[in-house]
Amino acid sequence: MKIIVCVKQVPDTSGKVAVNPDGTLNRASMATITNPDDLNAVEAALVLKEQTGAEVVVVSMGPPPAEGMLREIIARGVDRAVLVSGREFGGSDTYATSQILAAAINKIGLEDEDIVFCGRQAIDGDTAQVGPQIAEKLGIPQVSYAAEITKEGKTLTIKRMLEDGYMTIKVNTPCLITCIKELNAPRYMSVGGIFECYQKPYEVLDYEALKDDPLIDPATIGLKGSPTNILTSFTPPQKGAGMMLEGADKATCEKLAGILAGKHLI
């Protein structure tokens, strides 16, 4: 059994966002972190590894310096890493990215008992599209917004967290799950993991390595193959701290109503 986890290196949003003239992010000038939801996906995979002895493979698409992020993920306990990297892939939107990642997963090999984990969404694009699109390209079932996962044989029982409640779904492997932060608390890198991480297997898949996959078509990858057009990118303005009223009594409700009325909201 194998678990493949897709991760993305994203700009650290605690710093300032820099944008290229074409509207894409100027990633080179920004500090980077592993996308937070993706660390929940890594943790979910490591928990299953502890329960089942599965091999965990982490895969990312990005420039060569993304190796540092992947090594850090290996240091948390992942078995090996695959970086999908090539000029042909640059500028890909979610559609093109999911084509390429699906091809990479085909190359790694997705078998009957295997699972793909993704984070719900990346904090830079905020689309939550890549995970589901990968599942579509691979032709496997997907369950998004996983807040709880249990596994019995080939069946995963997943509690999805939705805006208005929970939904529990059973799905058989192979499948793709997108993870949310409520699922778990990602572990730290361990000292032993860190001192071993550069000895663990690390593979780079470039265009040449993937080009024979039917999903890899020059017309559907990279900036040219991306149907998305970005109108504008900006740093969202900081919101002020909200006001919290506590209590279920009449006085508190009246106070709340008074504040809302004062702002002409009711």
Place this chain on the structure above:
Amino acid sequence: MDFHLTREQEMVRKMYREFAETEVKPLAEELDEEERFPMETVEKMAKLGMMGIYFPKKYGGAGGDVLSYAMCVEELAKVCGTTAVIVSAHTSLCCAPIFEHGTEEQKKKYLPDLLSGKKLGAFGLTEPNAGTDASGQQTTAVLDESGENYILNGSKCFITNGNVADTFVVFAMTDKKAGNHGISAFIVEKSFPGFSVGKHEKKMGIRGSSTCDLIFEDCIVPKENLLGKEGQGFKIAMQTLDGGRIGIAAQALGLGEGAINEAVKYTQERVQFGKRLSQFQNTQFQLADMHTRMQAAQYLVYAAAMKKQNHEPYSVDAAMAKLFAAESASDVTRRAVQLFGGYGYTREYPVERMMRDAKITEIYEGTSEVQRMVISRAMGVK
């Protein structure tokens, strides 16, 4: 000397920082106020390999290096002096002498549990009448009639991790006439008959750490628990303290750096006379001096750690690192309190705790005066 960190060292420091900020800093004030030992943090550190950083995986260690251990103590001390000394005493004073002087059987028996953090370690050298003059040991160890066990009698004081440790490296006289050469080292388990832990000291700083007396009343120690040979105890103790000084120097370094971090943050927020404190030249010059001192201390500490890692003589380097880092930490934390003014004197802010924690680094594991003796002797000054 090349001070560039390897990619693994950079990565491990990032992990320590994240761990210290998230898991250690939020507890620091409470541990100090309540004099509470942070067992829950020790368990977390154990899982991450922080209780056996520079020892081989073969014995359950994390396979790291000495500098990575020093950086761990440094990063912990930036936010909590108590947590830092727990790691330092366990690693340098118990795991290290067993690793460096133990037989293969002793290493296999004791190191896996110690290095994985399942068990905690401590070191028993100091006695009420044998502090800086460690040769004045009054604890005795005598082989019993069967020749199978040593019988230990006496007491130790100021033992870090005393009432939480499972395994102790203890020193006792096996031949009183031989002076220093009559001291021997033993591995003592807390379950050995005749061993008990005495009173807990109430301290000025590092108040969450355990500091206790150890009492030996006809304590039976199997002869296979003799560490090294009979009469080698003093040498083992001194070598152990050389390594320990790197840990304490790193603790002092972290305390000073932590106080600077707090002072930089505070002086950029606090306004007096219509200006932020950081806009006054006094603040700028004070912080520049503080930072320069701690940077110099860091070079000394890292140099000593790298020499130990490379199996070069490092005794004098460790003494200089500890002397300078400890005195700098006391100076820098005191200045930080001064920059905070009245608020710095309150327990609402962490700098007064750091100042109290820093003082002990000038005293334990060899006072600053002992370090000066080591350094001047190495210079041939008699």
